[in-house]
Amino acid sequence: MKHKEVFEFIEDWAPKGIAWERDNVGLQVGNDDDLVKGLLLTLDISEDVIRKAIESKCNLIISHHPLLFNPLSKIDVNSSKGRIIELALKNGITIYSAHTNLDFTKDGVSFALARKLGLEKIKFLEFAPSTQYKLVTFVPEEHVENLLEKLSQAGAGIIGDYTHCSYQLKGSGTFFGKENTNPAIGEKGKLEKVDEIRLEMIFEKWNLNKILKALLSNHPYEEPAYDIYPLQNRNVNFGFGAVGYLKEKIELIDFVNFVKKQLGANSVKFTSGNKKYIQKIGVCGGSGSDLIPKAINENCDAFVSSDIKYHTFLDYGDSIALIDAGHYYTELPIIDELEKRLNEFFVTRKTKAKVIKYKPKNKIKVVE
Numbered sequence: 001m002k003h004k005e006v007f008e009f010i011e012d013w014a015p016k017g018i019a020w021e022r023d024n025v026g027l028q029v030g031n032d033d034d035l036v037k038g039l040l041l042t043l044d045i046s047e048d049v050i051r052k053a054i055e056s057k058c059n060l061i062i063s064h065h066p067l068l069f070n071p072l073s074k075i076d077v078n079s080s081k082g083r084i085i086e087l088a089l090k091n092g093i094t095i096y097s098a099h100t101n102l103d104f105t106k107d108g109v110s111f112a113l114a115r116k117l118g119l120e121k122i123k124f125l126e127f128a129p130s131t132q133y134k135l136v137t138f139v140p141e142e143h144v145e146n147l148l149e150k151l152s153q154a155g156a157g158i159i160g161d162y163t164h165c166s167y168q169l170k171g172s173g174t175f176f177g178k179e180n181t182n183p184a185i186g187e188k189g190k191l192e193k194v195d196e197i198r199l200e201m202i203f204e205k206w207n208l209n210k211i212l213k214a215l216l217s218n219h220p221y222e223e224p225a226y227d228i229y230p231l232q233n234r235n236v237n238f239g240f241g242a243v244g245y246l247k248e249k250i251e252l253i254d255f256v257n258f259v260k261k262q263l264g265a266n267s268v269k270f271t272s273g274n275k276k277y278i279q280k281i282g283v284c285g286g287s288g289s290d291l292i293p294k295a296i297n298e299n300c301d302a303f304v305s306s307d308i309k310y311h312t313f314l315d316y317g318d319s320i321a322l323i324d325a326g327h328y329y330t331e332l333p334i335i336d337e338l339e340k341r342l343n344e345f346f347v348t349r350k351t352k353a354k355v356i357k358y359k360p361k362n363k364i365k366v367v368e
């Protein structure tokens with residue numbers, strides 16, 4: 001299996017198109033045509049990560065945070081980043097990053113954190129603005145099933161956990177084929193009226209070329225008619241943060257201790273909020289302070305994230321229990337999710353490639 005096939009698998013789950021526009025996701029260093037020998041998962045890229053990959057005979061590294069975020073003006077091998085790039089290239093190691101696209105996708109960073117904390121009935125805390133179009137085309141009824149399947153395979157018709165979603169309406173279409181035409185139904189040089197199905201399906205805008213290719217390759221007409229409409233509805237497939245419920249109400253201090261234990265965090269900062277017992281919990285892996293007002297509006301009893309500033313604790317601490325468990329620890333659960341999915345993927349593709357998780361030597365330490 002080539003590296004690019006792993007990238008495609010990840011991007012089917014966490015499309016690059018949903019990433020923050022200033023982010024740099026995807027291939028960072030290396031060759032996507034190389035065959036996968038072993039795969040190392042990590043949140044961050046360091047020289048020690050590269051050495052671990054070499055030691056473990058892994059030629060592909062998947063990181064959450066990109067190695068290359070800002071444009072490089074030079075590669076200085078005496079700098080830390082330069083040494084990383086040199087070491088990776090000399091040892092045939094490819095580096096790929098899935099960052100905000102993995103943050104904003106379903107079952108991504110925040111969903112993994114929510115499950116790690118035992119939450120149920122998980123959904124996005126805030127849905128993403130629409131990134132969707134609607135395709136409308138007109139096709140003879142006997143060809144609808146095949147076209148629907150081909151468009152679904154290209155990424156159309158996905159709404160939440162449902163696939164192959166469409167709307168179909170019977171009607172009539174007319175056409176007059178000129179001398180150089182070869183109509184699939186009827187005759188050229190004659191005004192034809194055909195019973196057709198109006199087929200409607202939504203899709204993500206970054207799949208536009210794939211959808212048009214599937215449409216034009218599988219529609220029976222020589223010149224199929226179709227319309228593409230931009231949508232303004234909320235996008236239930238992608239979003240920010242997550243919200244869910246504990247199985248039963250528990251005291252806040254018990255939940256704080258549970259968070260610390262589950263995530264393996266050195267320490268946890270928190271405010272008492274306005275409730276002794278909590279059950280509805282908002283979360284955001286990494287820096288999620290911007291979502292605190294949304295968590296309050298959703299009537300969450302507590303919000304778990306990281307990098308919460310002193311004044312933010314003061315501003316919202318009386319309205320909701322805020323729990324800061326650290327950037328590293330709130331993002332770490334996604335590594336387990338990646339490991340599980342990639343192992344399953346390799347099994348289905350009958351590929352024997354090991355997947356290992358990097359354990360950093362230099363964690364931030366707290367003296368208590």
